[in-house]
Amino acid sequence: MRYAIDPRFRAIPGTSSPLELRAMVQNPFAFFEERYLKYGPIFRSSLVYPVVWMMGAEANRAIMVTERDNFSYAGGYGQLAFGRLFKQNVLVMDGDEHLRARTLLEPAVNRLGLTEVIDQVQGIWESTADKLERKPHGDVYDIAQRATFEASAMALTGLKDGSELDEMRPHFEAMIIGAMAHTKLRYPGGVLDQGLKSRDILVDMLRPHIERARRDPEPKGFLGRLAQDKDAQGNYLSIDDVIHHTLLLFWAGYDTTASAGSWVLHLLAHHPEWQDRIRENVWDVLGDQPYELKGSAKLHTVSWFLREVERFGPSLTMFPRTAVNDFEFGGHTVPAGTPVFWSPWMSQRCPEAFPHPHAFDPGRWDPARGDDQAKGKYMVGFGGGPRLCLGRNFAQMQLRIQITTLVRRFHIEPDATRPFLIQGLPTHHPVDSFVHFRPLLGYQERGGRARAAQKGASNESSAEAHA
Template identity: 25%
Template sequence: MTGPQHEARAARTAPPGPPRRATFRLLKQLFTDRLALMGDNAETYGDVVRIAIGPKAMYLVNHPDLAKHVLADNAANYHKGIGLQEARRALGDGLLTSDGETWRQQRRTIQPVFQPKRISRQAAVVASEVDALVKRLAEHDGPVEILHEMTGLTLGVLGRTLLDAELGGYETLGHSFEAVQDQAMFEAVTLSMVPQWVPLKKQVEFRTARDDLRRIADELVEQRLANPVENGEDVLSRLIASGSEQGASRERMRDELITLLLAGHETTASTLGWAFHLIDEHPEVAERLHTEAVEVLGDRLPEHEDLRRLTFTVAVVEEVMRLYPPVWLLPRIAQADDEIGGYHVPAGSDVVVVPYTLHRHPEFWTDPERFDPGRFDAANPAGRPPRYAYIPFGAGPRFCIGNSLGVMEAVFVLAMAARDLELRKVPGKVVEPEAMLSLRVRGGLPMTVHRRERTRRSEAA
């Protein structure tokens, strides 16, 4: 059969995927190894895969052109999906979980805070926070939990750059967000079939964490209301002003603030954790980072203009995010029937674009499992893959609003740490990924800290 009838029938065809008899294996992977679930099926079945688990069917999309279709070209048809829907219990209708006109209003309110000129003016604040971190690490005699340190740093930067507030007194924030992620992923993989009142440890911890986050958000709003900033450009000031203009409730402000606190620190902290792990695994990369930092920075703190000079450091950050994208899964729900890659996707389907597998696609990346910052050599832009083969910050209208600040922060941390320190994993530490809302190192990352000398290459000669 040829012609329009054949094309219509082809468009109604379901994508390939694992058979029903594989349900128990898929369920096990869903609970214990979500990265393998995505990677194995993409490798076996191709760039569009239908994964049926119980009553649910999930459509895995793993090609740049198809990612562009879902995230950009037909973005209006795809609302936030699995994982983020469950996270709404704690985050409410914040920028991360909302859709439609609510999301558009929130984006318009917050967007000015992330304008390039304003972010560039925050470089001195970021550098001072990183400088304090490096000095603190240099004083450690024994192992230090580097993920804890990175969480503290990123929260401190977020507070000073985006909120014009000090978050140092809120030590529970990091733990509370971990509990939120754990519960959101638990509900996602159990299809929300476990009643929320069941007193499982995970659910009890989540309720405590949710209350803690709401309390902190309310305190920050109250502090700003009591001490307003005239013509304030920070997020708190803009949320309060927008709430007054639009009649938005205090709950809406709280939702947005909690979302910002999570998204604004978690992704950068995760990226830095993976960066220190990979740098430790590749001493030659550590040496190049040290050399570049000494030659570019000397003894001073970095400035925004240094992002153009720290080319290898930027490449390292980009390659880290290729292998371990902090947002490893971009879940969506189809609002209407669609066709993806020639296959029919019914309305209501869970459609997931997975940067973790996309960034390892052998058609677009040579030796994709290898850590090679040279892929992002600024002198060889022609060597880069297609735009949508690399999406660590998402793509389309919902492209991450804080990408510039996150990259600047990560580059400053790696440059200043490489200049003055050498971080080595504790012997015997097995580093494994944990795929939650973000892609983090499972069980933390203890490292020992060793001081280095700032010796320029010319001086050494």
């Protein structure tokens, strides 16, 4: 920790008070905002160890683009409990090693975000809507988590709900909680210990699927495709590599998308005027048909709404790096070795870019209201530069299907009798936010549900034919 006694580190505004960690954990939003407004785009604080924070448009550009070679992901994520659970994966790699892994994963992940699983995701949200008709009240995070688990696990492993996935689910959950542990020290019975045990169980459960996928003429899911990929020498990836990449993508994509989906439900319920505008737009563009990529650009209210969800409710509020070289930012030198964090939450609430930053206002993304590009520099909910989120299209597709399915079938209303909270860490989402789903008749009357169900059934039978 030599950087911490370096006079250049000490010249960065901020404090070394041991109370900083408590303040950050108790209320990360106030922590970010008070310090950003007081010190500007770079400041230091003390978490478990002294760190530097960089926030705002210029900080984003430096971290993700201009100074990116001065940062290490291995030194950032690798220092956390996450680094113990997910060792050889794209998020803890740097330089050429990262480029090779990303190049390998990108085509398979992109297919998920385009057409490959669109019908299955539609089927999952239709059946979620069927359940909500029978039980028209629920917690937004719980609803989004269930559907997103099914969609993520199906798309990544190629398995369908009701099969082994039920058995895997608690292990996926334990692994995710373990990755967010405050320390990377493993002690018996701790969340990291449970996460590591669950990861090993998942590895054993997935192993036979890879062996089978290697013989499958039409491999299913991301795992099936990766199982058949070969390296430059014509060798298959090792079974462990396939499994660890798949588990990492699950970690990166499940709770993030579920948190965004819970914001979607919460904010639709609390903004009926936007719900009505979106419903009208969706009826105009899709009628009673399921969501499809073609023509989706015309769903402009859905796009503005989702952009504002990303701004207002980023699934994660802070991300780690470690400086590997000295570098200059904002008139200060950050010495090599310094842990550096950036925050989409603060960047996306910078008052200089977003008037009334704490108001949820999808209309701010209407091009008629001003320059999107200037605001875009502050938007890093999916990261940026060459390491932009790999699963962004897949996540966006799921959220668009969630919205277009639910607004046509229900009027979503907040349960005013139940108080809710907003959780900032480890993931950022509403807690105890209950909503009512009041069925709307139009969709069924026009035969939409029957058509979507028929489409889901034809996918199932084609999937069975391949099994």
